[in-house]
Amino acid sequence: MVYPIVKYGEPVLEREADDVTEFDTPELHKFIEDMFESMYAAKGVGLAAPQIGVGKKVAVIDVSNGENPKDKLVLINPRILKIEGKQVGEEGCLSIPGFREHVRRGKRVTVRAQNGRGEWFEMTGEDLLARAFLHETDHLYGRLYITHVSALKRDLIRRKVRKLQKAGDWS
Numbered sequence: 001m002v003y004p005i006v007k008y009g010e011p012v013l014e015r016e017a018d019d020v021t022e023f024d025t026p027e028l029h030k031f032i033e034d035m036f037e038s039m040y041a042a043k044g045v046g047l048a049a050p051q052i053g054v055g056k057k058v059a060v061i062d063v064s065n066g067e068n069p070k071d072k073l074v075l076i077n078p079r080i081l082k083i084e085g086k087q088v089g090e091e092g093c094l095s096i097p098g099f100r101e102h103v104r105r106g107k108r109v110t111v112r113a114q115n116g117r118g119e120w121f122e123m124t125g126e127d128l129l130a131r132a133f134l135h136e137t138d139h140l141y142g143r144l145y146i147t148h149v150s151a152l153k154r155d156l157i158r159r160k161v162r163k164l165q166k167a168g169d170w171s
């Protein structure tokens with residue numbers, strides 16, 4: 001099932017999601033599959049549950065865009081353990097469509113998370129994967145990537161989004 005993507009302005013995107021406490025249930029496995037489906041439908045490389053209106057700490061990532069099954073990652077209750085180096089690159093978000101900004105992020109990032117069966121694992125990613133770990137984990141703590149750009153740029157985006165909302169072009 002493909003869920004519609006919730007857009008910037010919805011409170012669920014800016015509050016910390018709840019920890020997942022029940023694992024390996026048919027509901028959770030189905031939800032994870034639906035998240036992948038929703039992410040591929042929206043042509044994203046990552047999706048966090050709050051982006052489909054569900055305040056739970058679940059995120060999916062696939063930096064290969066569905067090309068390589070090995071790149072399908074599920075992060076439940078993730079925490080960033082280590083950030084090394086720096087990269088600056090353009091970043092966007094399915095919940096803030098039409099905008100992209102340069103964001104400085106770590107180049108090499110280690111995350112600790114649980115999978116759908118509740119097993120903990122650690123994984124280190126570089127470049128785009130490192131960026132996805134940070135971007136999606138941020139989502140689960142209510143932080144959008146625009147919190148990492150200058151106040152000036154953030155205000156500009158806010159104002160443009162407000163205009164779109166008023167015009168009825170943002171829902």
Ligand SMILES: [Zn+2]
Nearest residue numbers: 092093094095
């Ligand atoms: Zn996002």
